[in-house]
Amino acid sequence: MNSYELLQTILFFVVLLALVKPLGSFMARVFQGERTFLSPVLAPCEILIYRISGVKPEDEMGWRRYAGAMLFFNLALFASLFILLLTQHLLPLNPQKVPAFTWQLALNTAVSFTTNTNWQAYAGEQSVSYFTQMAGLAVHNFVSAATGMAIAIAVIRGFVRRKTSMLGNFWVDLSRCTLYILLPISMIFSLALVSQGVIQNFSVYRTMPLIQATSQVKPRFDDQGAQFKDAKGNPVVESVSVKEVQIPMGPVASQEAIKELGTNGGGFFNANSAHPFENPTPVSNFIEILLILLIPGALTYTFGVMVGNTRQGWALLGVMLLILITAFGVLQWAESSGNPLVARQGVQSINMEGKEVRNGLAGSNLFTVATTGTSCGAVNSMHDSLTPIGGMIPLSLILLGEIIFGGVGSGLYTMLAFAIIAVFVSGLMIGRTPEYLGKKIEVREMWMSILIILTAGVTVLILSGIAMITPQAVASMANPGVHGLSEVLYGLASMSNNNGSAFAGLNANVNFYNLSGSLAMTIGRYIPAVAVLAMAGSLAEKKYIPPSLGTLPTDKVPFALWLTLVILIVGALTFFPALALGPIVEHLMMVG
Amino acid sequence: MKDIKPAIMMLLVFTVICGGIYPALVTGIAQAIFPRQANGSLISDTNGKVVGSALIGQPFSDPKYFWPRPSATAEFGYNPAASGGSNAGPTNPAYLRTVGERVKTLRDTGVTGQVPADLVQASASGLDPHISPEAALLQIPRVAVARGIDREKLHKIVNDSIEDRQFGFIGSPRVNVLVLNLELARL
Numbered sequence: 001m002n003s004y005e006l007l008q009t010i011l012f013f014v015v016l017l018a019l020v021k022p023l024g025s026f027m028a029r030v031f032q033g034e035r036t037f038l039s040p041v042l043a044p045c046e047i048l049i050y051r052i053s054g055v056k057p058e059d060e061m062g063w064r065r066y067a068g069a070m071l072f073f074n075l076a077l078f079a080s081l082f083i084l085l086l087t088q089h090l091l092p093l094n095p096q097k098v099p100a101f102t103w104q105l106a107l108n109t110a111v112s113f114t115t116n117t118n119w120q121a122y123a124g125e126q127s128v129s130y131f132t133q134m135a136g137l138a139v140h141n142f143v144s145a146a147t148g149m150a151i152a153i154a155v156i157r158g159f160v161r162r163k164t165s166m167l168g169n170f171w172v173d174l175s176r177c178t179l180y181i182l183l184p185i186s187m188i189f190s191l192a193l194v195s196q197g198v199i200q201n202f203s204v205y206r207t208m209p210l211i212q213a214t215s216q217v218k219p220r221f222d223d224q225g226a227q228f229k230d231a232k233g234n235p236v237v238e239s240v241s242v243k244e245v246q247i248p249m250g251p252v253a254s255q256e257a258i259k260e261l262g263t264n265g266g267g268f269f270n271a272n273s274a275h276p277f278e279n280p281t282p283v284s285n286f287i288e289i290l291l292i293l294l295i296p297g298a299l300t301y302t303f304g305v306m307v308g309n310t311r312q313g314w315a316l317l318g319v320m321l322l323i324l325i326t327a328f329g330v331l332q333w334a335e336s337s338g339n340p341l342v343a344r345q346g347v348q349s350i351n352m353e354g355k356e357v358r359n360g361l362a363g364s365n366l367f368t369v370a371t372t373g374t375s376c377g378a379v380n381s382m383h384d385s386l387t388p389i390g391g392m393i394p395l396s397l398i399l400l401g402e403i404i405f406g407g408v409g410s411g412l413y414t415m416l417a418f419a420i421i422a423v424f425v426s427g428l429m430i431g432r433t434p435e436y437l438g439k440k441i442e443v444r445e446m447w448m449s450i451l452i453i454l455t456a457g458v459t460v461l462i463l464s465g466i467a468m469i470t471p472q473a474v475a476s477m478a479n480p481g482v483h484g485l486s487e488v489l490y491g492l493a494s495m496s497n498n499n500g501s502a503f504a505g506l507n508a509n510v511n512f513y514n515l516s517g518s519l520a521m522t523i524g525r526y527i528p529a530v531a532v533l534a535m536a537g538s539l540a541e542k543k544y545i546p547p548s549l550g551t552l553p554t555d556k557v558p559f560a561l562w563l564t565l566v567i568l569i570v571g572a573l574t575f576f577p578a579l580a581l582g583p584i585v586e587h588l589m590m591v592g
Numbered sequence: 593m594k595d596i597k598p599a600i601m602m603l604l605v606f607t608v609i610c611g612g613i614y615p616a617l618v619t620g621i622a623q624a625i626f627p628r629q630a631n632g633s634l635i636s637d638t639n640g641k642v643v644g645s646a647l648i649g650q651p652f653s654d655p656k657y658f659w660p661r662p663s664a665t666a667e668f669g670y671n672p673a674a675s676g677g678s679n680a681g682p683t684n685p686a687y688l689r690t691v692g693e694r695v696k697t698l699r700d701t702g703v704t705g706q707v708p709a710d711l712v713q714a715s716a717s718g719l720d721p722h723i724s725p726e727a728a729l730l731q732i733p734r735v736a737v738a739r740g741i742d743r744e745k746l747h748k749i750v751n752d753s754i755e756d757r758q759f760g761f762i763g764s765p766r767v768n769v770l771v772l773n774l775e776l777a778r779l
Contacts, residue, residue: 004757004761007761008761008762008763011761011762049602049605052601052605053597053598053601053602053605054597054598054601055598055602065595068595069595069598069599072595072596072599073595073598073599073602073603075599076599076600076603077603080603080607123674123675123676125673125674125675126673126674134611134612134615135607135611135612136611138610138611138614138615139606139607139610139611141610142606142610143602143603143606143610170595171595171598171602174602175602178606178609178610183609183610183614186614187614187617187618190618190622191618191621191622191625191626194618194622194626194629194630195626195629196629197629197633197646197647198629199629199630199631199632200618200619200622200623200630201619201623201630201631201632202619203631205673206632206634206642208642208643208644208645209643210650210651211643211644211650211652211657211770211773211774211777212650212651212652212653212654212657214651214653214668214669214670215668216667216668242668245650245670245671245672245673246672246673247632247645247648247672247673248672248673249631249632251615251618251619253618253622253630254614254615254618254619255615258610269675269717270674270675270676271675271676271677271716271717271718271719274675274677274715274716274717275675275717275719276647276648276649276717276719276720276721277632277647277648280633280647281758281763282757282758282762282763282764283758283759283762283763285763286762338709339682341682341683341688342682342688342691342709342712342713345688345691345692345695346695346699346706346707347691347695347706347707347708347709347712347713348706348707348708348709349709350709351682351709351713352709352710352713352715353677353678353680353682353687353713353714354677354678354679354680354713354714354715354716355713355715355716356715356716356717356720356722357661357710357715357720357722357723357724357764357766358720358722358763358764358766359763359764360763360764363762363763363764379716380716381716382677382678382679382716384677384679384680384681385677385678385679385680385681385682386682387682388682388683478679478680478681479679479680479681479683479684480684480685481683483681483682483683483684486681487681503679504676504677504679505679505680505681586681586682586683589683590682590683
């Protein structure tokens with residue numbers, strides 16, 4: 001890593017950490033229903049929304065009703081997008097006349113955007129109308145993120161409140177989150193992105209002449225549309241001159257900002273944030289990485305404020321930073337060491353396959369760890385073309401359960417489940433009743449924590465096993481040998497953990513991945529979400545136990561290190577065999 | 593059950609706000625203050641005819657032009673309607689052969705020494721408008737011969753076309769191939 005790359009990486013973390021406290025305390029005010037500087041403008045809108053929707057904001061909900069409201073809302077989200085995708089050819093703002101999705105792909109895509117996964121088995125510029133992008137995908141980007149944050153806040157209330165069964169009002173949390181947090185930040189940063197060159201228009205795609213014509217090899221067809229074959233039965237091809245190209249357009253910036261901010265990750269274009277119209281300059285790249293980590297980072301501070309001890313939040317943030325920076329270091333090392341099989345042919349020894357020159361190695365790698373440590377899944381480089389150890393980094397960050405910053409909200413509540421496991425295990429070792437934040441950890445909390453942590457992992461392993469014996473799933477691999485296994489493992493891990501990035505060579509638009517993926521995304525999102533609300537419900541009913549001499553302090557460095565260890569051990573025990581068969585074998589083959 | 597109506601109404605309300613008002617507002621402001629960027633950073637020739645976007649690379653293979661990075665877009669390289677990378681894995685034999693062929697093409701034009709990685713490895717978008725300064729400097733002898741112009745003069749043009757890191761330290765220095773080739777056409 002050269003000194004410029006080091007400098008820009010350090011600056012990045014300085015900026016991120018500087019924003020944690022102001023944004024974190026602002027979010028705490030929003031979720032505690034206090035007035036903020038935006039209230040004069042937004043409070044009337046908020047009241048109007050409640051009136052239209054028939055919501056009584058002072059209504060408190062127990063965990064069952066909170067979870068029920070969340071599920072109803074998500075069901076409505078799913079249904080609206082599913083219908084939109086099947087009927088987009090009949091709807092307005094479709095200048096390219098794109099056709100409807102098949103039902104399998106529509107199912108997968110609707111589940112994907114509802115669950116904050118944003119797995120995409122289609123190419124945006126060829127398959128999605130502007131209307132679907134805005135009224136469907138962009139809306140889901142906002143409210144699926146707000147759903148995750150609302151759940152996280154309800155869980156925090158579970159720790160804070162005493163002897164009550166009430167966790168707040170889902171509709172209020174959802175609305176305030178979207179209005180006061182997601183919309184204003186997206187608004188500011190989408191304009192910042194436009195200033196860098198991200199497009200924002202409703203034009204038809206522009207046809208432009210090429211300065212030097214190029215050629216395309218096409219199969220020849222006869223009048224009936226059948227392919228010509230030569231004597232040996234091979235298709236006859238012809239070279240056609242290409243003199244002009246079509247450059248796609250669209251309202252990209254407004255979507256780009258919330259795509260990163262809400263850790264959604266669904267690209268407007270197929271190449272996602274590698275596309276120059278989504279991410280045109282090093283500064284836009286910096287902004288996008290910042291947006292990915294911003295809310296998950298600041299939420300740890302919100303958590304600290306709400307539980308009355310900000311050091312509890314910093315401890316969690318410290319664990320996240322430690323693992324993220326280590327992962328970045330390994331990835332940077334792997335990619336700047338390059339591929340010996342390429343270097344042998346007289347090429348400079350760094351890996352630029354699937355990367356963009358303007359982002360450079362550090363700008364690509366920082367994006368990669370940010371997008372997979374959180375459940376974002378946007379990409380600015382192609383993970384399939386990373387070196388084997390390089391590719392293992394994003395895969396591992398996903399498999400750890402999306403807690404290294406994690407998805408907005410979901411990262412925090414999954415991390416809290418890990419903290420409970422860590423407290424419990426250490427409690428066993430020192431022979432004391434485990435407590436966390438003044439609440440006794442008992443059988444019910446442990447059951448729920450295990451459900452939260454293991455659901456995605458078990459789903460990944462079972463589905464990967466099934467994929468390996470399903471011919472259609474195996475035929476989708478783009479690269480031969482062990483790398484193909486990594487592609488399948490990555491794809492299913494990404495969907496189960498609601499990340500959405502891919503080893504994109506995998507041909508995912510086949511029934512196996514569309515259908516098993518829809519199942520994986522649903523399980524991976526809603527089982528942990530309902531389990532964590534159930535846990536919050538039981539925590540809220542407990543009384544507060546003031547810390548005593550025997551209480552394990554969870555706001556100090558030793559606990560943070562212990563928590564890191566627990567996370568890594570759980571991850572390694574679950575996934576080491578699969579990683580050994582994929583990336584590790586491939587690395588040994590490559591360095592041969 | 594009393595949450596079914598809010599579920600549907602909230603969906604409708606936020607579809608209007610996040611899917612209608614928000615993008616419309618962003619479009620309005622963007623078109624007013626950054627019209628060039630919002631419409632694709634298009635560049636025109638001296639006659640005012642639009643010849644491309646400064647952000648979207650174009651295919652060049654003629655020796656008189658600077659060559660961009662390899663592109664793995666569908667149908668043909670640098671197809672803006674089908675952005676994407678090769679997704680080739682690092683040990684894929686077909687990929688390694690392709691890199692070998694690209695190195696040979698460069699060697700055939702007289703390139704010696706180590707080849708910059710970006711010139712033989714495909715970009716993520718397939719539309720990368722840039723190459724590294726090393727990859728541009730390496731092509732000067734070929735372009736100078738093909739155009740019959742002085743190497744020193746060409747060297748100066750290439751050097752002038754290098755875009756620095758933003759604020760002096762963010763990103764990598766780079767050369768926009770389309771912009772550079774348009775510059776040459778103006779000679």
